[in-house]
Amino acid sequence: MAGQALLSARGLIRDFRGFRAVDGVDLDVAPDSVHALVGPNGAGKTTLFNLLTGFLRPSGGRIQLAGRDVTGLPPEQVARLGVARSFQITSLFPQLSAREHVELALQSPSGLGWRFWRSAKLMRRYTDRAGELLDMVGLAELAEAPAEALAYGRKRALELAIALALDPKVLLLDEPTAGMGLEDVDRTVDLIARVRSGRTVVMVEHNMSVVGRLADTVTVLQAGKVLVEGPYEQVRADERVITAYLGAADAAH
Amino acid sequence: MTSTVDTPADAARPTPPSGLVTVARAPGWVRYALLAVGLLTALWLPNGLYPAVAVDILCWALFAVAVDLLLGFTGLMSFGHAAFWGTSAYVTGLVAIHLGLPFPVAVLAGALTAAALAVPIGYLAVKRTGIYFAMVTLAFAQLVYYVANEWRSVTRGENGLQGVPRELFGLDLRDDYYFYYAILPIVLLGLAAAWRIVHSPFGRVLVGIRDNPARARALGYPVHRYKLTAFVLSGFIAGLGGGLFAVGHRFVSLDVLHWTTSGKAVIVVVLGGIGTLWGGVLGAAIVVRLEDWLSFSGFEAIGLVTGGIFVLVVLLFRRGIWGSVAALVTRWWAARRR
Numbered sequence: 077m078a079g080q081a082l083l084s085a086r087g088l089i090r091d092f093r094g095f096r097a098v099d100g101v102d103l104d105v106a107p108d109s110v111h112a113l114v115g116p117n118g119a120g121k122t123t124l125f126n127l128l129t130g131f132l133r134p135s136g137g138r139i140q141l142a143g144r145d146v147t148g149l150p151p152e153q154v155a156r157l158g159v160a161r162s163f164q165i166t167s168l169f170p171q172l173s174a175r176e177h178v179e180l181a182l183q184s185p186s187g188l189g190w191r192f193w194r195s196a197k198l199m200r201r202y203t204d205r206a207g208e209l210l211d212m213v214g215l216a217e218l219a220e221a222p223a224e225a226l227a228y229g230r231k232r233a234l235e236l237a238i239a240l241a242l243d244p245k246v247l248l249l250d251e252p253t254a255g256m257g258l259e260d261v262d263r264t265v266d267l268i269a270r271v272r273s274g275r276t277v278v279m280v281e282h283n284m285s286v287v288g289r290l291a292d293t294v295t296v297l298q299a300g301k302v303l304v305e306g307p308y309e310q311v312r313a314d315e316r317v318i319t320a321y322l323g324a325a326d327a328a329h
Numbered sequence: 330m331t332s333t334v335d336t337p338a339d340a341a342r343p344t345p346p347s348g349l350v351t352v353a354r355a356p357g358w359v360r361y362a363l364l365a366v367g368l369l370t371a372l373w374l375p376n377g378l379y380p381a382v383a384v385d386i387l388c389w390a391l392f393a394v395a396v397d398l399l400l401g402f403t404g405l406m407s408f409g410h411a412a413f414w415g416t417s418a419y420v421t422g423l424v425a426i427h428l429g430l431p432f433p434v435a436v437l438a439g440a441l442t443a444a445a446l447a448v449p450i451g452y453l454a455v456k457r458t459g460i461y462f463a464m465v466t467l468a469f470a471q472l473v474y475y476v477a478n479e480w481r482s483v484t485r486g487e488n489g490l491q492g493v494p495r496e497l498f499g500l501d502l503r504d505d506y507y508f509y510y511a512i513l514p515i516v517l518l519g520l521a522a523a524w525r526i527v528h529s530p531f532g533r534v535l536v537g538i539r540d541n542p543a544r545a546r547a548l549g550y551p552v553h554r555y556k557l558t559a560f561v562l563s564g565f566i567a568g569l570g571g572g573l574f575a576v577g578h579r580f581v582s583l584d585v586l587h588w589t590t591s592g593k594a595v596i597v598v599v600l601g602g603i604g605t606l607w608g609g610v611l612g613a614a615i616v617v618r619l620e621d622w623l624s625f626s627g628f629e630a631i632g633l634v635t636g637g638i639f640v641l642v643v644l645l646f647r648r649g650i651w652g653s654v655a656a657l658v659t660r661w662w663a664a665r666r667r
Contacts, residue, residue, distance in 0.1 A: 129547065152549050155546070169540040185549065189530050192525070192532065192562065242549065
């Protein structure tokens with residue numbers, strides 16, 4: 077299994093001042109699969125995401141991408157190796173337009189960003205491709221609007237467009253449908269279903285219907301550890317998972 | 330020309346600009362008209378002011394634009410830019426005195442030294458953000474100040490470097506009026522360079538880093554290296570200003586490295602408008618002119634007046650003079666088109 081996995085973690089640990097948020101997680105994400113991470117709040121899903129993308133350094137364990145050790149690499153290098161991510165809390169450049177966001181992402185792999193002596197008009201070479209991507213996520217009409225003026229669902233769509241602009245091998249989506257209305261959820265699920273071909277998607281998701289519609293494999297985390305892993309139907313019926321969720325619900329009361 | 334981020338032409342901006350930058354984008358003819366007015370003013374300046382004051386305004390304009398490149402477009406507040414302004418002033422002075430080279434060559438040597446000094450300082454400083462970045466830059470600037478103070482054999486300590494020549498192929502530039510026109514092309518080149526940096530693909534990345542560094546990193550941009558490059562470019566432009574200042578005054582004193590010089594640069598930028606580039610030029614003109622007027626009128630507590638104006642601007646016009654005017658004009662323009 078480990079040999080085939082595109083993205084894998086072995087014994088991943090992350091400590092925060094005496095609190096172990098991720099506690100010895102093993103994860104194998106198969107190529108061309110959609111892999112969902114679920115679990116109650118505080119299970120360590122977002123911490124795991126931040127470890128996988130270099131935003132946090134692991135306290136222990138290794139991370140491999142396509143057979144290459146990427147443990148401890150800074151986020152920009154992980155991104156350059158083909159891992160794109162979205163953020164749980166919408167993370168955009170408020171004053172740039174939607175099109176400028178995508179252009180900035182498209183420009184990233186080239187050296188153009190260093191050309192401080194050239195005109196920004198050179199970035200127009202990305203305009204066509206940016207238009208296609210914005211069209212894909214349903215933002216074609218809002219291409220020139222500054223990100224801060226977009227409605228919430230549109231911002232999430234823009235996040236996806238930026239991640240896709242990097243043409244990543246692995247797409248990590250942190251709660252892509254969080255806070256969305258039903259219509260936007262459907263649209264996002266359709267979109268992920270469309271862009272997943274030829275790509276590997278890892279997503280943190282609370283909405284079980286979304287997980288059921290998209291995920292090939294589901295990993296359930298609890299208290300920083302892997303509780304169960306397997307296909308959606310199997311995981312959903314697992315006693316331990318039901319207990320974990322009910323337990324978390326009880327604790328919340 | 331008024332705007333900062335190179336936004337698409339005629340992009341509808343439904344919300345008023347927020348944060349550090351006015352994203353107003355005036356139509357083409359307005360920008361060319363402003364450019365023409367700016368150039369004509371620059372050409373006329375020593376006829377309307379004391380030429381020595383006009384020379385100071387040019388030098389400080391470069392300094393302010395250099396600081397705004399970091400403060401307005403990279404989101405870094407350097408509180409130690411006197412290190413680059415002052416180092417360049419000393420190197421320019423020393424090169425001009427001891428080697429007798431034409432002053433533009435001396436100024437270039439000074440600016441390059443300032444840029445070289447910005448590499449290690451920037452390397453250590455860009456790992457910090459916010460107030461910690463300001464403190465690291467201040468600490469290094471103080472270090473440079475004390476080195477200059479102690480290294481008397483070279484810097485002449487408190488006596489300063491005297492008699493910096495205004496050599497330019499034997500031309501007589503002793504008169505400040507002619508010297509102004511001799512340095513004007515260099516200053517315009519420096520300002521044009523800053524404008525180009527801001528409106529380059531690099532400048533676009535800087536604005537991204539300023540607004541959301543985590544997102545920029547997730548896109549694959551090495552944020553520290555971008556900030557360092559901006560820091561070095563800023564150091565070079567500040568150095569251009571400092572070198573010209575040294576030749577302009579024919580004298581370099583420790584004041585050029587003092588922390589109040591760094592502070593004044595920040596005040597000039599805030600007064601003119603952070604993230605507006607040309608606001609810094611305006612701020613420099615106002616502060617230098619005002620200080621000259623106050624000192625001429627025999628008023629002692631100059632800092633009290635400039636400080637008071639600074640507080641007023643920060644409280645009432647948070648976008649600075651240029652930013653506030655640009656926002657007003659944009660609103661008027663948008664209303665008219667409706």
